[in-house]
Amino acid sequence: MKKLWGIINMENFTYTEKKDTRSGFGDGLTELGLKNENIVALCADLTGSLKMNEFKNNHPERFFQVGIAEANMMGIAAGLTIGGKIPFTGTFANFSTGRVYDQIRQSIAYSGKNVKICASHAGITLGEDGATHQILEDIGMMKMLPGMTVINTCDYNQTKAATLAIADHVGPVYLRFGRPKVPVFTNPNQKFEIGKGIKLIEGNDVTIVATGHLVWESIEAAKILNQSGISAEVINIHTIKPLDEKIILESVSKTKCIVSAEEHNYLGGLGESISRVLSKNMPLPQEFVATKDTFGESGTPAQLMKKYGLNSDSIVEKVKKVISRKL
16 A cells, blocks of 8 residues: 655545554664663563553663553653653553652643653543543643643654654653554655644645544545535644644634634643633634543443544544634
């Protein structure tokens, strides 16, 4: 099958395999370990789930298994930066944020420590583990911390590239990725630029801005819309903060309406950040594809994405609604 990079010809666009984004993190961390002796890794009893085993095996002296003690892990990571180390912490997104918010705020964000908080199993696609583990508030929590960079990647290649990039970024970073295998469709040789959105599909009738697992769903939605004569512009926003306001405003100045799509609560997520940008610069109709102020539940990722309206069908529905609201 043919794979195209850059601006997509939808008729030819496809993917050759599915891989989990957490493996992109694991492979990126392994590569970093070989390149930079200051890279250290900490894990809270989930080494296999975070794909950190290879780093651990290659550099046992630079790997710290702290057990189910996530708050302690954040404190250790903050301390390691004082000696010039670049710590990467690894656990589920729920435990990377909700369980340790005070430690992140006080010891990492307030202190401006160079810690990379790497969070797997984010969102509702965690699946069968259910609502207690399916955090849908983490982007909002982390983006409100002063100085915190927030990244939410869409596939294996982008996650690996982001893992490599954040090692060179000085300052705290929250890197969010997932559990399930999803289409791999971005360039394997990409240079990841923090804060730079990526236009995937050119369009004139509506702007779809998506992040994480919803990027592929947005591409699928654009294909469906194209069949009915609606030209959708699709933008991949991998960095929630700092947000690429320029690419969004340039697109909506042309399309005059926008749909935001994310695997997160619509309160506090990417969509709300976009609303702020629009209200200050260019008030235009917006619709949200996100969870509606609710917790998740147990089920397969596909079942939950459908039930909570986080798929291509829901994006198509919201596009048609937002177009009807254009002046």
